[in-house]
Amino acid sequence: MKHSLLASAAAAALLVAPAAKADDTAPPNRTIGYVVSGLYWAVYQTADGKAECPDGLNDGPREHFKALFPDNGTKRPVVDTQLKREAEGYFPTMTEEPFTFHLSQSKIAKGLNLDGKADDNDFVSPDGEKGIDNQLFRVLGCVRGYRAPDGDAYFFDNNTLITDRYDRWLFELTDVDSLVNDDDVTVTTYRGLDGLLKKADGNGMLAGGSQVIDVKWGGRYVAKIKGKIKDGVLTTEPTDVTFPWATFGVPTDREMRGMRMQVKVLPTGGTGLIAGYTDLENWYRQTLRSSSTHHQAYGQVSLPSVYRALRRAADGHPDPKTGENTTLSSALDVTLTQVHIIHPDRPVAQADEATKTAEAVKERAGARR
Amino acid sequence: MKKSFMLTAAAMAAVLLAGAAHAQDRSRAPRDAKSLIGAERAKDVPMPPGFKIMPSEIDGPVFADANGMTLYKWQLKALRNGSAGERKNEPACYDVKTTETAGLMSPYPPGLVLPELDTRPACTDVWKPVYAAANSKAIDKWTVLTRKDGTKQWAYDGFALYTSVLDRAPGEVAAAPKKARGDAPSYREAVKPPSDIPPGFEVTSTTRGRLLSTTSQQSVYFFDGDTATKTGCTGDCTQTWKPILAPSVGQTTEGWTIFERSPGVRQWAFRGKPLYINVLDREGRSQEGSDTPGWHNVYLQMSPPPPKAFTVQVTSSGEVLADAAGKTIYTYACADDSVDQLNCDHPSETQAYRFGMCGAGDPDRCLATFPYVLAGKDDQSLSQTWTVEWIDPKTGKFAEVNAPGALKVWAYRQRPVYTYAGDKRPGDINADGFGEFRGLRNGYKALWLRDDFYNGAGD
Numbered sequence: 001m002k003h004s005l006l007a008s009a010a011a012a013a014l015l016v017a018p019a020a021k022a023d024d025t026a027p028p029n030r031t032i033g034y035v036v037s038g039l040y041w042a043v044y045q046t047a048d049g050k051a052e053c054p055d056g057l058n059d060g061p062r063e064h065f066k067a068l069f070p071d072n073g074t075k076r077p078v079v080d081t082q083l084k085r086e087a088e089g090y091f092p093t094m095t096e097e098p099f100t101f102h103l104s105q106s107k108i109a110k111g112l113n114l115d116g117k118a119d120d121n122d123f124v125s126p127d128g129e130k131g132i133d134n135q136l137f138r139v140l141g142c143v144r145g146y147r148a149p150d151g152d153a154y155f156f157d158n159n160t161l162i163t164d165r166y167d168r169w170l171f172e173l174t175d176v177d178s179l180v181n182d183d184d185v186t187v188t189t190y191r192g193l194d195g196l197l198k199k200a201d202g203n204g205m206l207a208g209g210s211q212v213i214d215v216k217w218g219g220r221y222v223a224k225i226k227g228k229i230k231d232g233v234l235t236t237e238p239t240d241v242t243f244p245w246a247t248f249g250v251p252t253d254r255e256m257r258g259m260r261m262q263v264k265v266l267p268t269g270g271t272g273l274i275a276g277y278t279d280l281e282n283w284y285r286q287t288l289r290s291s292s293t294h295h296q297a298y299g300q301v302s303l304p305s306v307y308r309a310l311r312r313a314a315d316g317h318p319d320p321k322t323g324e325n326t327t328l329s330s331a332l333d334v335t336l337t338q339v340h341i342i343h344p345d346r347p348v349a350q351a352d353e354a355t356k357t358a359e360a361v362k363e364r365a366g367a368r369r
Numbered sequence: 370m371k372k373s374f375m376l377t378a379a380a381m382a383a384v385l386l387a388g389a390a391h392a393q394d395r396s397r398a399p400r401d402a403k404s405l406i407g408a409e410r411a412k413d414v415p416m417p418p419g420f421k422i423m424p425s426e427i428d429g430p431v432f433a434d435a436n437g438m439t440l441y442k443w444q445l446k447a448l449r450n451g452s453a454g455e456r457k458n459e460p461a462c463y464d465v466k467t468t469e470t471a472g473l474m475s476p477y478p479p480g481l482v483l484p485e486l487d488t489r490p491a492c493t494d495v496w497k498p499v500y501a502a503a504n505s506k507a508i509d510k511w512t513v514l515t516r517k518d519g520t521k522q523w524a525y526d527g528f529a530l531y532t533s534v535l536d537r538a539p540g541e542v543a544a545a546p547k548k549a550r551g552d553a554p555s556y557r558e559a560v561k562p563p564s565d566i567p568p569g570f571e572v573t574s575t576t577r578g579r580l581l582s583t584t585s586q587q588s589v590y591f592f593d594g595d596t597a598t599k600t601g602c603t604g605d606c607t608q609t610w611k612p613i614l615a616p617s618v619g620q621t622t623e624g625w626t627i628f629e630r631s632p633g634v635r636q637w638a639f640r641g642k643p644l645y646i647n648v649l650d651r652e653g654r655s656q657e658g659s660d661t662p663g664w665h666n667v668y669l670q671m672s673p674p675p676p677k678a679f680t681v682q683v684t685s686s687g688e689v690l691a692d693a694a695g696k697t698i699y700t701y702a703c704a705d706d707s708v709d710q711l712n713c714d715h716p717s718e719t720q721a722y723r724f725g726m727c728g729a730g731d732p733d734r735c736l737a738t739f740p741y742v743l744a745g746k747d748d749q750s751l752s753q754t755w756t757v758e759w760i761d762p763k764t765g766k767f768a769e770v771n772a773p774g775a776l777k778v779w780a781y782r783q784r785p786v787y788t789y790a791g792d793k794r795p796g797d798i799n800a801d802g803f804g805e806f807r808g809l810r811n812g813y814k815a816l817w818l819r820d821d822f823y824n825g826a827g828d
Contacts, residue, residue, distance in 0.1 A: 062476040071478065078470055078481035078706070083725030086805055091729045165651065166686060166822040193651060216660065217685055217821065244685065249551070249823045250802035251686035285791075289802035292552065294449060297476035349683075 025179040027267065032176060034270060036169040037196055037205040038335030039161050039245070040154060042110035042273065043137055043146050044126065052106035053142040060144070060300025061085070061293050064099060085304075089288055092307035101305045103313070104141025109134040111331035112262055112275040114238075114316075121315065133329030135313040136278055139306060145299020152299035153247075153291070160247045162205075168192035169221070169243050170211055171261075172341050173234070179265055180232050187225040187236050187261070190348070191218030191244055196337070207268040207338040215348045218244075220253070222348055229265065236261045238276065247290040254286060255279040257317060257327055263336060270336035277316040277327035284310060405591065405640040409572065409579050409669035410623060411562040415509040417523070422562050423540040426754045427672050427782075429572065429579045431559045432525065434499060434532060437539025439559050441496065442528035443710075446555035448473040453555035453710045457527030460516050462492035462709070470706040474552070474810065483707060484721035492709045496557065499523045499530040525560050533557070535715060535783065541753045543783045544712070549828070552806040554704030556712075564669065567615070567625055567637065573654060576690070576818050576826045578668035581639070583646060586653030589613065591642035593663040600630050600643055610645040610664070612636040639667060654827055656687075656819045673752035676744070676779055682795045687820040692742050695795030696788040699739065699803075699813040700781055701727075713811070714784055716758065720765030722811045726804045736762050739787040739800070739813065741778040748777070756780045781816065789813070801825075 022030060046052060059067075069081050109123030111134035118131030125132045140146040145153040161167040170190040176182055192211030199206055214221075220242050227236035238258035246252045256276040263272030284307055296303060314325035411422050411430035420440075423433040432440045443462065445454035450473050455461045466489055472479025483489060501513045501521040510526045523530045533544030542559045549556050564572045564579075570589070572579050581589040590610065594601025602610050615627045615635040628638040637644045644667065647658030659666050678693040690698045703714035703722045713722045728734030741760060750756035758780045761768040768775035778785045789800035804812010817825035 065476065065478075075480070075482055077484065079484050079721050079725060079730070081481055082470075082477045082706075083722065083730070083811075086811070087725055087729035090726065090803065091734075164822065217683065217687065220685060246822075248807055250807050251684070251798065251820075251823060251825075252802070253685060285799065289807060292806045293477075294475045294552075294806065 022177040023180070025267075026177050027173075027179065030176045031172065031174045032179070032265075032267070033211065033339045033341035034171045034173070034265075034336035035192055035196065035205075035209075035211055035339045036167075036171075036334060037162065037269075037337040038158060038333070039169075039274075040148070040158055040333045041136060041140060041146055042134065042331040042333045043141055043148070043154075044106055044109050044123075045141075045147055046106075049142075049147075052104045052108075053102060054105055055100075055102045055142075057142050057144045057147075058102050058300055058302065058305065059099065060297050060302050062297045063300070064302050064305070067098070086293065088304040089293070092284070092304050094308055094311060097305060097308070099302070099305060101309050102142040103309060104138050106137075106141060109137045109141075109331075110273065110333065111137065111329065112260065112273060114258060114260075114275060114277065114329050133315065134275075134331050135315045135328045136283075136310075136330035139309045139313050139328070143299070143301055143306065145296065145301040152295055153287075153301060154299075156291075156295065157245070157247050161245065162196055162198075164246060164249075165193060165195060166246045166251055167244050168194065168196075168211065168214075169245075170213070170339070170341055171336065173227075173265075176229070179229060179267065182229045185227050185229060185234070187227045187234070189221060189223045189225070189241060189243070190214065190341070191221040192339070192341070205269075205337040208340070209337075210340045210342055212342045213344060213348065215344050215346055217349075219348050227261070232264055232266070233272070234261055234263045234265045234270070241276075245286075248292075248295070250290050252286040252290050253282075255282040256330070261334075263334060265336070266338075268338050270334075272334060273331050274334045275329070275331040278330040279327055280310050280314050281326070283328070405642060405665075405667060407624065407640055407670065410565040412565045414562050415511070417505065417508050417511050420511075420523075425540045425542045425559070426752055427579075428542045428545075428559050428574050429561065429564060429670065431540070431542060431561050432530075433539065438532045438536055439540070439542050439544075440499060440525070440530045441533055441544060441557040442525065442530060442560050443496070443555070443557045444528055446549070448555065449475045449552070453708060455529055458512075458514055458524065460498070460514060460522055460529040462496050462498070462529070462531065463517065464491045464493045466491045467707040467709050471708045472706065473708075474706055474806065477706070481706075483705060485719045489719070490711070492711070495534050495711065496531040497534065499532060528560075530560065531557065535712075535717070537783075538753065543715075543753075551809060553702070553809040555710045556704060565622055565624075566669075567619060567622070569613075570637075572669050574828050575654070576672060576816065578671040580654055580827070581667040581669055582654050583613070587646040588650055588653075588655045588658060589639075589667045590645045590647055590658045590664050591639070591667055592645065593665075595643045597626065597628065597638060597641040597643075600628070600636075602643075602645070609648055610658075611648055613644045613646060642667075652821065652824065654824060655821065657821060673754045675755055675781075676748065676751065678745075680795075681818060684796045684798050684815075686798075686817075686822045687825065688818045689796075689798060690816040690818055691795060692788055696792050697796075697798050697800075698742060698781075698816040699787045699789060699800055700784060700816055701739075701787065701804075701813050702809065703811045716760060716765060716767045716783075716785065723765060726811055727813075732763050732765065735765075738790050740790070741776050742786045742788060744777045744779050746777075748779075754782060756783060758783070758785060760785055786816065787813065 111132045113131035114133040123132040145151040170192045172188045174186045191214040193214045197206040197209040223241050225236045225239045240257050241259045245254045259276035263270045316327035409429040419435045422430050425431050443455045470481040501523045505513050512524045514522045514524045535544045545558045615637045626638045628636045628643045630636050680691045682691040704710045727739045744757045759768040759775045791799040798815045800813045801815040802808040808814045
């Protein structure tokens with residue numbers, strides 16, 4: 001009885017509460033969905049590349065193989081050459097190699113200030129903001145494969161994101177009273193199941209499509225995040241996420257700790273940055289399995305060399321036993337396209353799996369602290 | 370001569386067993402329990418004397434020699450830096466031992482010395498040409514080719530025919546167990562007669578069984594609520610489940626009938642069940658429709674069940690077979706980069722490639738990284754597909770039963786299966802794609818039962 005009285009009082013209070021504060025930019029039902037339709041590791045480039053890569057770009061697998069095993073008529077076993085190099089990818093070490101790896105020398109980088117500090121290891125954003133954390137750019141900045149417009153990883157990672165449904169990463173914004181200024185919105189991530197609607201000219205995606213949430217396999221991709229919109233820019237609180245990003249048909253995911261968004265949102269889509277600490281081992285192994293030495297050779301991505309650089313440049317989440325950092329600050333250029341997100345009748349399976357995944361990430365982090 | 374295909378009683382029993390019991394799923398009832406149990410039939414086709422059609426456990430009916438041994442072809446396939454295989458009417462497998470790589474897969478150059486040359490077989494040591502008598506006569510798609518040495522060899526549809534030294538028994542297809550897609554090597558494949566299905570349908574091998582689809586790759590389904598004479602799917606149901614209509618000239622054959630769901634509307638039925646496609650399937654050869662209660666994919670025959678202790682685990686892309694502890698099961702596939710494209714993934718073949726990939730050449734590291742899936746003391750081979758083998762982990766080769774240091778392991782299509790030390794939780798697939806060319810050439814792939822995004826469970 002007491003409960004029902006309270007409920008009645010609450011209902012009455014709601015009835016007399018001020019009308020919703022939604023403005024005319026608020027989306028219908030105070031909800032708007034977006035699908036990731038463009039995603040690139042953020043690499044700041046100058047026109048000729050000399051500012052960030054004064055020593056040139058790095059060599060790749062083909063050049064390294066030739067340097068190690070020159071074509072001088074010597075007959076060499078496949079086991080001691082090709083297989084040895086392949087194994088060095090899967091069993092990387094920190095031993096010195098006879099190649100110089102060129103880190104980006106740029107003072108400027110895209111990204112966000114993840115740790116709230118501005119120190120000597122940080123970059124300045126293209127807009128002049130100090131304290132930008134993006135050590136992954138320091139590693140990849142002079143690797144041809146990650147540079148626009150025709151690096152192989154730059155192209156293929158994004159191309160398969162568009163073509164492969166596995167990579168369908170959704171953001172649903174709820175409690176949105178304004179797409180311009182709202183200090184409290186909720187962002188929930190899911191995996192969608194449907195294709196993207198490409199514009200007739202092939203450039204970009206059409207807004208207004210639909211995406212059914214993957215309730216069967218996509219539990220690990222669900223995360224609920226608090227955010228706010230200021231002057232049309234959505235920012236979110238740091239959250240650990242796992243997101244689907246497979247290339248060339250190997251189902252693989254990315255793990256980012258403390259992920260946050262800084263995205264200009266519009267009724268039709270958005271552009272901006274996703275930043276956070278990328279798990280080093282996850283990034284490396286995902287890249288290794290998703291690609292092949294053949295494709296890495298296209299982009300002069302010598303992964304055994306990159307691994308050494310990743311380890312040296314890592315700046316987050318130190319291992320509690322060794323003290324060695326296990327993550328790298330990083331940023332992604334992201335493009336969002338508005339979609340209608342369809343919630344199936346049944347809940348997302350593996351909801352606990354998503355929790356487990358996040359917990360697992362934390363467990364690993366905890367173990368490293 | 371015309372031969373008709375009929376399963377032997379023993380083979381039929383094996384297939385019935387396969388259909389009745391499938392992979393154990395500890396969390397849910399097996400979805401395939403309602404499959405239309407039976408065995409795939411081949412069409413009657415002309416064959417020369419001395420050949421027949423044999424049932425196989427996973428690949429359906431295959432052509433075989435007089436002893437029942439499966440016939441293979443080696444069809445030309447484009448690789449990264451050239452092609453390997455045979456053109457029609459041009460046998461390329463001879464008694465010649467190749468010694469160097471061909472450089473067909475970049476970025477590595479040709480001319481690297483192949484491993485274990487002292488024991489390396491010539492192409493014809495492992496792929497036995499199916500010789501023809503001098504007076505052999507061509508019939509239908511069967512023709513006789515002349516090899517470089519003047520001997521005669523049978524061909525089907527222009528492609529020279531071989532048997533494999535790996536097949537141990539009639540009907541076995543152990544020599545061609547891999548996915549031939551994309552950057553996979555130029556594998557040999559079993560030569561198959563056309564399946565006895567009406568026009569508009571096709572059948573493909575999947576881990577679960579021989580999956581029926583339309584020729585446009587739409588999966589075919591049946592409904593529990595239907596009988597051979599009455600349908601439970603009407604009205605709105607048919608907006609999602611579209612009856613597969615039979616033309617007025619559609620002919621029935623064994624197992625296939627036509628159900629008249631309303632006057633003049635004829636629907637194909639198979640083994641007593643009307644057939645449908647699911648308009649909501651997002652991929653070809655999908656299993657999505659089977660998530661709807663009462664609806665099931667149609668398999669012409671089911672694959673033999675795995676060991677009872679195995680489980681099915683949910684991943685980010687679908688379902689994989691896993692061991693009793695929930696760790697994903699992996700298979701290893703390999704063919705070398707020679708012009709012969711010889712296999713290197715069977716315990717009778719060189720293990721240099723596998724050791725190179727799973728342990729940087731160190732067998733002990735391999736054992737730690739990719740442990741074998743051990744069989745129990747009392748476990749025995751279940752079928753041609755799932756066998757118990759004894760392996761010497763130091764060499765990766767077959768060992769005598771109970772030999773010192775040997776391991777009793779489970780094998781899929783004669784090759785040991787593995788788990789991966791990097792998988793920590795059920796559903797992890799961290800070694801799917803581990804190896805050269807995303808695991809397709811010299812590496813590991815998860816044993817997929819269902820993959821809603823990349824068709825990992827299919828050919």
